[in-house]
Amino acid sequence: MKNLMLVLVVIFLSASATVAQERGNRQGAGQNRTPEERAKAEVERLGTALSLNQSQRDSIYKYSLEQTKEQQALFQQGEGDREKRMEQLRSSREKYDTKIKSFLTEDQIKKYEEAQKERTQRRQPRNE
Structure with missing residues (x-):
C-alpha cells in the first residue's frame, strides 16, 4: 500500500512539473526569438x-x-533611466504604427486599428 501511494505521489509531482515547465516555455517563447523571427511572426500575424x-x-x-x-x-542598454527607455519605446511604437499604416489600404487600416485596440485591452489586466 505504501509503495502504491509513493508511486501515485511521484506520478502527480512529475505531471505537475511537466505542466509548469510547458507553461513557462510558452510564456517566454517570444522573448528568446531573434529580430528576424519576431519580424516574420509580426508579418504572419498581420x-x-x-x-x-x-x-x-x-x-x-x-x-x-x-x-x-x-x-x-x-x-x-541595461542600466539607466527606465522611464526614459519606456518613453523611447512608446515613441518608437507610435512611429511603427504610423509607418505600418502607410503600407495599408483604408480598410486594412481600420482592421489594424481595431486589432491594436483589442491587443491593448487584453494587456490591460496584466499591467494593473
Missing part, C-alpha cells in the same frame, strides 16, 4: 488579420525587422 499582398508583406517585414533591432538595442 498578413492573416489584414489579408496583405506580397508587396505589403515584404515592406512590413523590412520595417518590422528594423524596428525590432532598434527595440532590442534599447533593452540591451
Whole structure:
C-alpha cells in the first residue's frame, strides 16, 4: 500500500512539473526569438488579420525587422533611466504604427486599428 501511494505521489509531482515547465516555455517563447523571427511572426500575424499582398508583406517585414533591432538595442542598454527607455519605446511604437499604416489600404487600416485596440485591452489586466 505504501509503495502504491509513493508511486501515485511521484506520478502527480512529475505531471505537475511537466505542466509548469510547458507553461513557462510558452510564456517566454517570444522573448528568446531573434529580430528576424519576431519580424516574420509580426508579418504572419498581420498578413492573416489584414489579408496583405506580397508587396505589403515584404515592406512590413523590412520595417518590422528594423524596428525590432532598434527595440532590442534599447533593452540591451541595461542600466539607466527606465522611464526614459519606456518613453523611447512608446515613441518608437507610435512611429511603427504610423509607418505600418502607410503600407495599408483604408480598410486594412481600420482592421489594424481595431486589432491594436483589442491587443491593448487584453494587456490591460496584466499591467494593473
